[in-house]
Amino acid sequence: NFRLYDEAFICGPAAMMDETEAALKALGMPDKTIHLERFNTPGTRVKRSVNVQSDGQKVTVRQDGRDREIVLNADDESILDAAL
Structure with missing residues (x-):
């Protein structure tokens, strides 16, 4: 109920x-x-900045209380995608 x-x-x-x-x-x-x-509306495409050099950049992600360093590559849509 x-x-x-x-x-x-x-x-x-x-x-x-x-x-x-x-x-x-x-x-x-x-x-x-x-x-x-709601974080965005259906059908809304997130535009990616064309001037950002993310390939090879190191990012520290904290997940479940633990820090993990990841290296971004040109195919990553976002830091979240790279972390997953």
Whole structure:
């Protein structure tokens, strides 16, 4: 019974968020208790800067409390992609 929950916070890919929101509403969760955090809109392409020299750059990423050094290459779309 989703009416027992105070709030729902949804973040993720747009299609998943839309489906989750619809499912929670169908299960009886009030609209005002469902919160969405969208980082971009569907179909929006992130533009990559053409003047950035990232190839070979070292970046320190902290994940799960541990630091890890990664080296970027020209194929990486973002630091997150390189870290994964």
